[in-house]
Amino acid sequence: MAGQVLLAIFFSLCLSASGQAAVGTYVTADDIRMANDAALKAEAACVSGSSMTIDDYDTARAQLVDASANNILRTIMTEAATQEEMTTLVTERLPSAMIGAAAPLIMFFILLIFYTFCCCWTACPFCKCCRCCARLRQIPFLAKLLFLLMIGGFVLALVIVSSLSTRGYAKATEGFDVTNCAAAKMVNATFQGQADPYFLGLIPVLTIFDELQGSLAAGSTFITSLTGILDNTKEITDAVAVAKANVDLLANMLADSSNIEPTGTLHECIGCAALSTTLAQVGTALTTGTAQALSSARVEVNNQLSGSSLENLRSSMGIATAPLVELKTTVKNAFEPFVSDTIMEQISDQLAANGTVASVFMIGLALVLAACAMISIIMWMCQEKSSSDRGQPVYYKRVHRCACCTWCCGCYYTMLAFFLGGLLTILAVPLSSFCLILEDISSDLLHSIAAPMNLNLTGPEGDMMGSMIDQCIGNATGNPRLLDLISVPDANGNTVTMYDLLVGQTKDQIASQFDQIGTSMNTGGASIATSDDFVLLKNMLSTIALDTMMLPKSSYDWAGDANYQDMLANSDMAPYIASTAACADNVVPTGFGLTGEGTTQKGITSFLSTLSPTYAASTISRSNCASDFTCKTSAQLGATDYAACEAAKKFMDLKFAIRSQTIFKCRRFTVSSVPCTVQFMAQVGGTWTGDCKEADGTFTEVTYDCIRLSCRINDTAAMKSFSRGDLPTFVALVQAYSGLLDLVFARVDSSTSSALSQIQVNLKNLLDVNFLDKIATVGNGVTCGFMGTTYRDVVNGLCYGGVWGIKAVASSYTACAVLTLFLASGKW
Ligand SMILES: *[C@@H]1O[C@H](CO)[C@@H](O)[C@H](O)[C@H]1NC(C)=O
Ligand SMILES: *[C@@H]1O[C@H](CO)[C@@H](O)[C@H](O)[C@H]1NC(C)=O
Ligand SMILES: *[C@@H]1O[C@H](CO)[C@@H](O)[C@H](O)[C@H]1NC(C)=O
Ligand SMILES: *[C@@H]1O[C@H](CO)[C@@H](O)[C@H](O)[C@H]1NC(C)=O
Secondary structure (H helix, E strand, C coil): CCHHHHHHHHHHHHHHHHHHCCCCCCHEEEEEEEEHHHHHHHHHHHHHHHCCCCCCHHHHHHHHHHHHHCCCHHHHHHHHHHHHHHHHHHHHHHHHHHHHHHHHCCCCCCCHHHHHHHHHHHHHCCCCHEEEEEHCCCCCCCHHHHHHHHHHHHHHHHHHHHHHHHHHHHHHHHHHHHHHHHHHHHHHHHHHCCCHHHHHHHHHHHHHHHHHHHHHHHCHHHHHHHHHHHCHHHHHHHHHHHHHHHHHHHHHHHCCCHHEEECCCCCEEECCCHHHHHHHHHHHHHCCHHHHHHHHHHHHHHHHCHHHHHHHHHHHHEEEEEEHHHHHHHHHHHHHHHHHHCHHHHHHHHHHHHHHHHHHHHHHHHEEEEEHHHHHHHHHHHHHEEECCCCCCCHHHHHHHHHHHHHHHHHHHHHHHHHHHHHHHHHHHHHHHHHHHHHHHHHHHHHHHHHHHHCCCCHHHHHHHHHHHHHHHHHCCCCCCCHCCCCEEEECCEEEEHHHHHHHHHHHHHHHHHHHHEEEEEHHHCCCCCCHHHHHHHHHHHHHHHHHEECEEEEEEHHCCCCCHHHHCCCCCCCHHHCCCCCCCCECCCCCCCCCCCCCEEHHHHHHHHHHCCCCEEECCCCCCEEEEEECCCCHHHHHHHHHHHHHHHHHHHHCCCCCCCEEEEEEEECCCCCCHHHHHHCCCCCEECCCCCCCHHHHHHEHHHHHHHHHHHHHHHHHHHHHHHHHHHHHHHHHHHHHHHHHHHHHHHHHHHHHHHHHHHHHHHHHHHHHHHHHHHHHHHHHHHHHHHHHHHHHHHHHHHHHHHHHHHHHHHHHHHHHHHHHHHHC
């Protein structure tokens, strides 16, 4: 019965894994009462034995198989495809299979009939006509002695065999005690947990689930506090987002091919790559920095514990709780009688008492019978004959009286023993069949017998049940986590284990985000605005004017271009083929990894002064420093220099073009299509304005021709002064980012310092206490190894104690009956 209950627990556990969420409080006062009762009961019940010692397992198992008519139940259930088929098979197979088991009972009926028709008038002690005694006999003394010895042997065997029933009773009693103890321990462990193998216990688990459900309910203190901290620290996420958007914007601008290789100018930006590299490092520092880690932590918490994720989490919690509540209810209903009543003790006590009486009775009867038999034999041998006057032997009436008495007693005894033994043998067939199934239970066995039990094991629930049986009961060494064995669909519709869902996808993800905060502080420190990478970037941006980095393409075949090749022939002009697009000369700044750092690079103005007045007759000013000029005549300069001057004029046109044409692409944010820079970002009453975020918190980055900047944006005077051309605007805008990035990074730092303790300490503690620790406790504490241990105790007690004992008693009685039959017929 306990085995059936265990199976029932597993079925309900598995089948309800997909089930409805239980609502309300999971643990009732009644549960706690039962848990306490179970603990007391376990203590009391296990005094008389807590585990079964099986002396010779293989033999005992073989005896069980024998008692079950060769595992008849399993054979039939395995073969039957439906319940109806099973009924058919039972009616077909059972009779022939039961012949052996039913033999003692059949013998009982044969004897009964035989006795009724024959003995009544031949063997009745009150009838005077004892046929056996009436016969005349001439049997030698030696034969009688042999006969005596044989009968003596039978009697001895009878006494031995009947005393074996005592052992059967003792074993059965022990088995019930062990089952009783195991059942009580199981209830105790199921409810209150146990240390080895570790199980948290359903009451603690359900209490935690209850608290978790309470914590996660809308408007709970936890959620309110959580929302409060998340709202208070929203600034860190905003600050990081603003900083990131600006870094990205600058990076995109520097990476724009229009700016790296300005169209139609044969120039390239040789400093852009160096700037981009440093900018990328800053970007990385930002994304791996403390601020980002803080922001990610709060974003992760927000993602997991708000909106639809929170709904999913609540429902996952419900799904995880349902089978546990089901388990609790099943265990409670099934074991209530064990714990609250003393049924098992009564059975065990009755068995012990009646068993003793029964064996004493059987042994006593056997002894009386033996005594009777011996007396009559001895009398037969010594005193049967007495001399008479007529020389005819006269038989003592006492001899056949006694023989008849033995015969009759034997006959009754045989019938009684056949009857009791037969009943118990038949009873042992279903009991041991069931025991063998219980002992051998595995997913394979379950699948093979599922059909006649109307169990549907095809779906995921069936798989779950199978793995639970294999892992929880079948694996004696493992202590698997129950949540690992329950599969549920996650938010994306994938099938994941409950453990992964609650612990892996929820708890571990949140925890790893918090771990990241510590890591980032250890590697980079909390401040981004003072980080080496950022300081370098700021210096680069403010020091390097990108027009000084715009040089004629080094890869271009100037000597092969008819327009410019003559310039290369003139030693004054040739060096300017590597002059910058800036007006003034400049020294390449050191410390930034630029090519040719520390060397002086010529600008447009120097180029012009090289040409004029030596080669140019006059200069014609244009909108930038790349003035036009007219070369002196060929006669004045000579053909070669004249050609060189004309080439220089075309080269100067390139310089003019790069400084004036609408070829550079600038980038900026717009808010509702209105241009915006973070230049005027300010904190007003705790709220930041002018950080160019759209209403939905995103950033809109637009590309525009650099020339138009001044018309559209609230520029500084400095920026306006550059707004005479494309390149200067681009240069000014990039340089302005030194200050803009400073603004946004300073904001990141200030929000980091105000959010650090709120997130790293307050938020973390709040989560740990109310959520993360509990999830971890439940996830790792809800194991099922304890079920296997108890299950094996129950099976051993029930099967190798109880059922084995019953079968032993049955065999002993049957053997007694057979011996007595020999004895009695021998007398005859
Ligand atoms: C019942 O469970 C409690 C809690 O795990 C444990 O301390 C106690 O020892 C158990 N009692 C018995 C008799 O096993
Ligand atoms: C068994 O259950 C699965 C899903 O769990 C279902 O698809 C299938 O139809 C069921 N089979 C029967 C015979 O009920
Ligand atoms: C039993 O459990 C242990 C530990 O969890 C595991 O290593 C082993 O593979 C399991 N055995 C079987 C047969 O599943
Ligand atoms: C331009 O910026 C100044 C602050 O420097 C501000 O007062 C003014 O309102 C801004 N104008 C526009 C059109 O945004």
